[in-house]
Amino acid sequence: MNPEMAMRVIKAENLTITYDGKPALEGVNFSLDEGETLLLLGPNGAGKTTLLRTIACFHREYRGKLEVFGKEPCGARELIGYVPQSHSLNERVPLTALEVVAMGGIYRYGFAHFKIPRETLMKAEEVLGFVGLGHVKDRLFRELSGGQKQRVLLARALMSDPRLLLLDEPLSALDPSARAEVAGVLNKIKRERGITMVITTHDINPLLEVGDRVMLINKRLIAFGRPEEVLQDSVIKSVYGPLARVIPVEGKLFCITGDVHIHRHGGGGL
Amino acid sequence: MIPEYLLRALLASIMVSVLLGMLSPLINTKGLAFLTHALFHALLFGAVLGMIFGLLFENLALVMLTALIVTVTIVLLIAHLEKLGFSPDSAVGIVASFVAGLTVLGFGVLYKVMATRPYFPLGESIVSYLTGDIFLISLNSLTVLVLGGAFLFFVMLFLYRDFLYLSFDPEGMESYGGNVRAYLMVLYVLVGAIGTLIVQTVGLITLQVVAVLPGAIALMVSSDLRKVIGVSLLLTLGIQLSSVVLAYLTDIPPSGLATIMLGVIYGVLLFRR
Ligand SMILES: Nc1ncnc2c1ncn2[C@@H]1O[C@H](COP(=O)(O)OP(=O)(O)O)[C@@H](O)[C@H]1O
Ligand SMILES: [Mg+2]
Numbered sequence: 001m002n003p004e005m006a007m008r009v010i011k012a013e014n015l016t017i018t019y020d021g022k023p024a025l026e027g028v029n030f031s032l033d034e035g036e037t038l039l040l041l042g043p044n045g046a047g048k049t050t051l052l053r054t055i056a057c058f059h060r061e062y063r064g065k066l067e068v069f070g071k072e073p074c075g076a077r078e079l080i081g082y083v084p085q086s087h088s089l090n091e092r093v094p095l096t097a098l099e100v101v102a103m104g105g106i107y108r109y110g111f112a113h114f115k116i117p118r119e120t121l122m123k124a125e126e127v128l129g130f131v132g133l134g135h136v137k138d139r140l141f142r143e144l145s146g147g148q149k150q151r152v153l154l155a156r157a158l159m160s161d162p163r164l165l166l167l168d169e170p171l172s173a174l175d176p177s178a179r180a181e182v183a184g185v186l187n188k189i190k191r192e193r194g195i196t197m198v199i200t201t202h203d204i205n206p207l208l209e210v211g212d213r214v215m216l217i218n219k220r221l222i223a224f225g226r227p228e229e230v231l232q233d234s235v236i237k238s239v240y241g242p243l244a245r246v247i248p249v250e251g252k253l254f255c256i257t258g259d260v261h262i263h264r265h266g267g268g269g270l
Numbered sequence: 271m272i273p274e275y276l277l278r279a280l281l282a283s284i285m286v287s288v289l290l291g292m293l294s295p296l297i298n299t300k301g302l303a304f305l306t307h308a309l310f311h312a313l314l315f316g317a318v319l320g321m322i323f324g325l326l327f328e329n330l331a332l333v334m335l336t337a338l339i340v341t342v343t344i345v346l347l348i349a350h351l352e353k354l355g356f357s358p359d360s361a362v363g364i365v366a367s368f369v370a371g372l373t374v375l376g377f378g379v380l381y382k383v384m385a386t387r388p389y390f391p392l393g394e395s396i397v398s399y400l401t402g403d404i405f406l407i408s409l410n411s412l413t414v415l416v417l418g419g420a421f422l423f424f425v426m427l428f429l430y431r432d433f434l435y436l437s438f439d440p441e442g443m444e445s446y447g448g449n450v451r452a453y454l455m456v457l458y459v460l461v462g463a464i465g466t467l468i469v470q471t472v473g474l475i476t477l478q479v480v481a482v483l484p485g486a487i488a489l490m491v492s493s494d495l496r497k498v499i500g501v502s503l504l505l506t507l508g509i510q511l512s513s514v515v516l517a518y519l520t521d522i523p524p525s526g527l528a529t530i531m532l533g534v535i536y537g538v539l540l541f542r543r
Contacts, residue, residue: 056445082445093299093438094495103435107447112428140493160446 006033007069009164009196010055014064017047017054024050026220028064032198032213034163037190039211039227040200043239046218048200049085052166055198056082068164081162083153085169091142097152098124098137104159120159127155131185147178151185158189165189165197172202179206186210204231204255231255276518278412279404283510283524285419286468291503292426293464294485300437301358302461306478308348308362309341309465311369313474316340316466317399318376325383334414338466344369345462349455402473402525404514411470418467426460433457434495473525480506480525483532490539505535 008031015028025047032038040048053059054066057074068076081104099116101124106113116124128134131151136144141152150170157165170186171179183206189195190210201207204214214230216222218239223230231253236244240257247254297303316337324332344365351361380396398406407415426433435443436453444450465477472480488502509528517524 058441058444077445078447080445082442084439084441088441089439090299090301090437092489093434094489094493094498095434095438099431100438103439103442104446107443111432111449111452113431114428116431143493156442156446 006035008032008067009034009036009069010038010198011067012065015054015062015066016064017050017059017062019050019061024219025217028217028221030213030215030221030224032196034196035190035194036212037186037197037199037210038213038215039204039207040198040215040217041202041204042200042217042222046239048217049168051217052082052168052198052200055164056080056166058082076164078160079163081157081160081165083157083165083167083170085172086146086149086153087173095141096138097133097141097144097148098128100141100152101128101137101155101159104156108160123159124155127158128152130158130188131155145178146174147181150174150178150182154182154185154189158193163195165195167197167199169200169202171206176206179203183207183210202257204257208253227253275405276514278407278409279514279518279524280511282404282407282412282415282471283514284507285416286471287506287510288423288503289419289426289464289468290472290481291484291506292423292430292499293461294481294483294502294506295488295498296426296430296433296437296457296485297461297482298485298489300433300457302457303478303482304358304362305345305348305458305461306465306481308344308366309462310474310478311366311373312341312344312462313337313465313469313477314399315344315369315373315376317396317469317474318373318380321396322376322380322383325380325387328387334466334470337469338463341462341466342459345458346455349458353451399470400474401523402469402471402476404471404524405517407471415467415471418463422460422464422467425456429453429456473523476525476529479529479532480509483536484509487532487536487539505532 010030010032012028012030016023017025028051040051042048050059054062055068055073057077060074066073069079098121102116102120105120105123106116125134125137128137131154133148133151133155136148141149144152154170167186170182174182186197186199186207187210190197199207199211204211208227211227213225214227215224216230216235216239222239223235231246233246236246236255236257245256247256297306316339317333319340320333320336323336324330348358348361348365351364352358356364432448432453435448436450436457440450443453469477484502484506487505488498492498492501509531513524513528513531516522516527
């Protein structure tokens with residue numbers, strides 16, 4: 001496809017995001033086209049969540065230019081699906097997987113939602129099936145495995161038919177096989193639905209298959225480009241320290257950033 | 271033959287139980303215990319202020335009206351402070367300290383006003399406010415309790431799922447188009463209004479316990495939402511009704527009995543874990 005023809009989904013020019021006037025992330029330039037997946041990489045406190053939340057219009061304090069689908073972020077809200085880090089959820093609330101998914105579809109209309117409409121329930125079942133969880137729809141969310149929870153949250157985000165998905169550390173706190181399981185679903189979303197995605201992660205390896213672009217930040221933009229451009233020893237070392245390395249294995253890149261364990265099983269990895 | 275005042279008390283406790291039984295799981299899952307703490311101060315201040323007005327204008331209906339306005343205002347003030355970035359605990363701390371001071375000042379004024387209206391029958395109300403006076407509930411108060419309670423119950427029922435989603439993931443709710451601030455406001459106002467409505471039957475001292483423990487117990491013994499609400503409702507109903515009957519037989523205030531029973535159940539469950 002001619003890259004000039006693709007729709008520009010995100011465009012940031014000289015973007016500086018601040019909290020109470022103090023910059024958390026400075027001087028960011030990048031753009032992302034429709035259908036592309038961006039892997040957002042950086043150590044703790046680098047500003048990954050901050051950037052995602054700004055794109056999603058949760059945080060509005062920034063300078064410079066930020067366009068989402070050619071508009072201000074808050075003007076594009078209906079096109080965005082945001083998947084928060086799962087530890088920010090209050091699991092004391094006894095909701096079933098299906099109820100969690102339905103949540104993504106009922107706030108387009110009405111104020112009181114005592115009963116979930118039938119169409120919403122049917123759609124919720126369909127997207128749960130899409131992420132491979134049709135069989136756990138009546139199970140309590142908090143009793144699911146980490147990988148299943150993350151897939152439920154993905155399904156919830158799909159309920160509004162978003163054209164941009166923002167995912168905050170969908171792989172954190174998961175064991176290697178669950179990481180592969182979630183990465184597999186992300187791949188499926190990209191292939192079958194063509195949804196543009198921004199995914200923050202500490203462990204880039206399971207996601208290399210899905211990523212078209214990689215961005216490395218640490219309070220400012222360190223590098224942005226195609227995976228093989230960004231994932232170079234010198235670039236990685238400048239952020240993660242001298243022990244970080246990039247190793248090519250069987251034609252694929254492999255990143256060791258110190259806070260990540262290497263794993264090779266599970267299919268979706270590498 | 272059951273005496274009429276006992277019938278009134280039983281009816282009042284059914285209404286109270288339905289409201290608290292529904293609300294209690296929400297208070298627990300949303301972590302609103304801090305709000306019931308603030309409610310304690312707000313209700314006491316509202317009552318004192320209400321009695322001052324009630325005496326000045328010689329109209330007892332002003333007591334509850336003032337309490338309602340004061341409580342809802344204070345609850346909204348706390349919500350506003352939270353929005354400005356204070357933690358719930360510090361928001362309550364800030365507001366409670368002012369309100370507590372005002373309450374003490376209010377008592378001074380109240381005694382002065384009471385001295386000027388010796389003929390007006392308000393003498394017992396402050397104490398009965400603290401311990402609850404379910405056997406003294408007038409037909410008027412009962413009507414207000416039942417009608418107001420039914421209204422608040424239906425508001426809560428229709429928004430119950432939204433309140434659950436609000437507790438589960440406010441950010442997610444907002445990103446899918448829900449108005450988090452509006453739901454939060456309605457929930458806070460509901461808690462304030464329910465508190466005002468039932469405080470005279472439940473008693474201010476024990477209100478926090480009967481609002482928090484049934485939900486906490488229900489969440490301990492079951493995890494399915496329907497069961498949680500069911501257990502909380504049945505528990506509150508059982509406790510309230512039996513405490514009224516026991517109080518009738520023993521002359522101990524029912525609010526004290528209800529609180530002790532809840533405490534025992536909660537303690538046993540904790541111990542068995
Ligand atoms: N609500 C906030 N108020 C003030 N500073 C914040 C807030 N949230 C994040 N920060 C700061 O912004 C920086 C980036 O944080 P964050 O985006 O959460 O990093 P990451 O997600 O990469 O770990 C950190 O220094 C953090 O302290
Ligand atoms: Mg983060």
